[in-house]
Amino acid sequence: KQWYQRRVRDPMYSFSLDPFDDSKIVFVSDNSLMFLKDLDLCKAPSSNINKYNLALGSKVVDTAQPCITGDYHTHSNSMQGLIEVVHSPFCRNKLLLLYPRQITIVDLELMHATGYILQDRGSSQFIDMYVCSSDNVIYCLHDSGAISIRRYSHTEPYQQETCYQCLVVSEAMRLCKSAKLIGLQAKPFTEEKLLFMLTDGRIVGWRLFDCDGPVDFLSEVRWEEEVRLVMIHNTGSNSSPPYTAKVCPPLSTKNSHFYRPLLALGSNSGSILIVDLTTTKTIKEFTIHTSSVCGIEWVANRRILSYSNNLGNSGPIKNELYYTDINTGRYQLLRTATKDRDDTPIVGIKVSYLHQYFIVLLKDRPFELWDLKSLNIIREMPSNFPSVTTLEWSPTQNHPLKNAKFSKKADDVIVESTNPTEGPVREHFVFTDTDGVVYHLMVEGTVIKEGTRIPPDSQTGLINSIAWRGDLMVLGDSTGHLSFWDLKARQSRLVPTSRGAIKKLLLAPGRNTQLLLVMFNDGVEIWDCAESEVLSSIKSSKIGEVVDVDWGSSDRPVIVNESGAVHIMDVNLDTAPNPVTALSLHTPIWLPFIYNQKEMMNFKIYVQHMGWQENWDMSSPKCCTPVIWEAMLHTLKLRNKFSTLSFLERCLVTAALYGDVVEWRLWQVLAYYLDQSSPLSSAFDIVQDNTSYLNNQVQNLSVQEKCRSNYSHRQHSIHRHILLGNTDKPVQLLLEVEQDSPHFYRDCLRASLISSVSDSEYTVDSDTTYLSSKPSSTPQQSIERVAQSTIKLVATNLIANDHLLEGCQLLCLIKKAVDACRYMQNFHQYNEAIWLAKVALSKDEYYEVMKYYIDLLVNKGSRHLGILLAISLSAFDKAAEILLATKLVTIAAPLVESCLEAGKWPESGTEIKHRVFVEYAKYLVSLNNIEIALKYCEKGGEKGKQLGEELRICAQ
Secondary structure, eight states: OOOOOOOOOOOOOEEEEETTTTOOEEESSSSSSEESSSSSSSSSEEEEEEEEEOOOOTSSSOOSSSSBBOOOSSSSTTTOOEEEEESSSSSSSSSEEEEEEEEEEEETTTTTEEEEEEEOHHHHHHHHEEEEESSSSSEEEESOOOEEEEEEESTTTTOOOEEEEEEEOOOOOOOOOOOOOOEEEEEETTOOEEEEEETTSSSSEEEEEETTTEEEOOOOOTSSSSOEEEEEEOOOOOSSSOOOOOOOOOOOTTTTTOOOOOEEEETTTTTTEEEEEEEEEEEEEEEEEOOOOEEEEEEEEEEEEEEEEEEEESSSSOOOEEETTTOHHHHEEOOOOTTTTTSSSSEEEEOOOOOEEEEEEEESSSSSSEETTEEEEEOOOTTTSSSSEEEEEEESSOOGGGGSSSSOOOOOOOOESSSOOOOOOOOOEEEEEETEEEEEEEEEEEEEEEEEEEEOOOOOEEEEEEEETTTTTEEEESSEEEEEEEETTTEEEEEEOOOOEEEEEOOOOOSSSEEEEEEETTTTEEEETTTTEEEEEEEHHHOEEEEEEEEEEETTEEEEESSEEEEEEEEOOOOOOOOOGOOOOSOOOGGGGGSSSHHHHHHHHHTGGGGGTTTTTTSOOOSHHHHHHHHHHHOOOOOOGGGGHHHHHHHHHHHHHHHHHHHHHHHHHHHHHHHHOOOOGGGGGSOOOHHHHHHHHHHHHHHHHHHSSSSSHHHHHHHHHHHHHHOOOHHHHHSSSTSSTHHHHHHHHHHHHHHHHOTTEEEOOOOTEEEEEEEOOEEEOOHHHHHHHHHHHHHHHHHHHHHHHHHHHHHHHTTTTTHHHHHHHHOOOHHHHHHHHHHHHHHHHHHHHHHHHHHHHHHHHHHHHHHHHHHHHOHHHHHHOOOOOOOEEEEEHHHHHHHHHTTTGGGGHHHHHHHHHHHHHHHHHHHOHHHHHHHHHHSSSSHHHHHHHHHHHHOO
């Protein structure tokens, strides 16, 4: 569903969302970067899109638009060659631009380049990059197949440029010309594993190793030690999209002891893939043919016949017919190239039911009969033989067709070989010619004898396909008609499909099944032959253009589309009906969202509350199937150690196990504010503690100062220093203004004002850059009060007349930062207000400002950030209340449980605690998890006890 549409003049081919503010997005066009600051899924943006061009140094490419400046090392037009634009998920307001030989880091506050990563001209170029969120690290993929790891580094505290040092480079790969690198991706959350894909279908996996072995988390890597990237897997390449598909003979009593459902796929590149349908894995690949594989027939469970031709290419026709043993890989060319044979292409091969013979169908010539045991040709039919449109062998030995009286029997035509043999069993086949006549022939040894000719129906067109089993024969024509023949009752009926030409007919294997798989140009249908009606249908618009079809079993059609996907479906033709639990996999797969959701939520709850199990064992619990349990154990690899973790640690593991980003971040924040173990990274931004946040902002400000190049950059630094409480640096920057500048007079007055009214009790130590105390100056108290009143009045007037930043600066000079925060919030400058609150306010003032902001976030729908901020204030009851109001009781209850375990739950939160536990118990009852529900009823106060009594009565 389309919610709204916003049109722009310039074409856009890429975009990047700001991970710290989902209302900000940047689009990439041919000659500019376009920034939008009020993106909303519910309504169309009302603000204009700001366009920025990239400049080389201080040279503006287009003076009619704003310019991002910096030391660029690309072409004069810095948009040329731009591959990708990515917001940094680790540092706020950082945008990374990827070029073939350069990565540029742009500060979005200054709209200026603050750093870059250069690649030598003799080195391989950049193809893609992945910017990590758990550490200030960039993974770079090169066109040689190598991966380089670059990490932010500096030499002096708070006084460094944005510089990334190359720490690790993997080995390059040998790539052929047809294999191109596509993209790079890291494992979510942990980011210690990497994958990249090639155009030939290969997926290459890498993992970080240190001196102690494989690394589990990127954030735990000791970069000062030896770190290396090791290739952990390299999947086989996929061939070009398949051209034909054929499933091996069905299961029977003769092959039951070694049967495997195998699918042979012939590709356009000439290779043949053997796929195990139970594991969906490619077990064999044979590169035999030099052109597209046009057809495959199984001779037995382990041998195939395949043919190809270069019909679509220029030059003489070249046919290839191979006999291949898939066990040993040995193959034999059966049909040698001669001028007489290769003047027309092969259009099909048909193997007899008893695997004694096979027929090679040619486009403009009569077919050839071959002996399958000796692999020699028995007979080439004479030139006056009818032109064959389709052919099918009989699936039984005794056939009623030879006694059928559909029409008067024609004269017998006997074609006898000069060297007859003894001992073969007679087999039958039928074929149709261009006039629609059905011919019945018998083969015994080297003798081919015609049986019956059945004239065409006047309503049928050119017969394209025949399906035959027992007494039932079905014919499909080019007009879309299905002709059902009952050979025993000597009856036929014609049924229109109204779907156009029929390309292929296949009867399902099995004695009692009468399902017919019909392939059209625009889709597939399954018919019930007994009732002559359609059971199910699917069109190409849903599944893609169908290339070939076959039966995997009596109720599992296999459909191959043009993209190379193999769909194993059911009789209803539902996409992906087979659950992963039905696959015979050597290694269990853990994909929570493809299993039964009720079971998965039960399992998640069971693992989180595993500490209640006194004698925890490896057996599967009642809440989930053994397959899911084994998949979990294989994924975790923690076994019994998992039950010894704390409740919060188990919540962290289950969040990572289920791929839940929201829960993962919430449990990380909760873990820090409960035990203060290790500080949160800058990726958590305003959720960090105030000291860590202040250090990051001072560090970022020092980088901005080193990169400033114009008047606006200087004003930005002055503004930040005043809000930080530093007055010496702003005065120094203001006095740097040139005498011929139009701002000379105003900046001098501002410098004088700051020097005269600043309170010397709070200054910034130039060595530590932190706020420190110094002896106060000696102005008279009365003069100071008058000056502060005047400055506050001026600040209020400035703010009322749209000079918000200047007014807030004056308020901060007189130690009224809390008033400045309120003004910023009233003018919807929430980011600036939070920035000032975290670096300048006292604990009580900060709590009041953040409480207002949390309520605002909840009302606007940004509840996740509001919950994280409530946790950062240690207002755990407030966080639980927000979670309960948003019906996220599966997060609220573990949050309360973790706080109780750590002894940090406030005494005033007893009521909300009981409400959370009662609602959580009701949720557990809906999952039929009565055991854990009763435990939470005991913790839910009076209402919980009442609910527990009701549950016990119902259980009895």
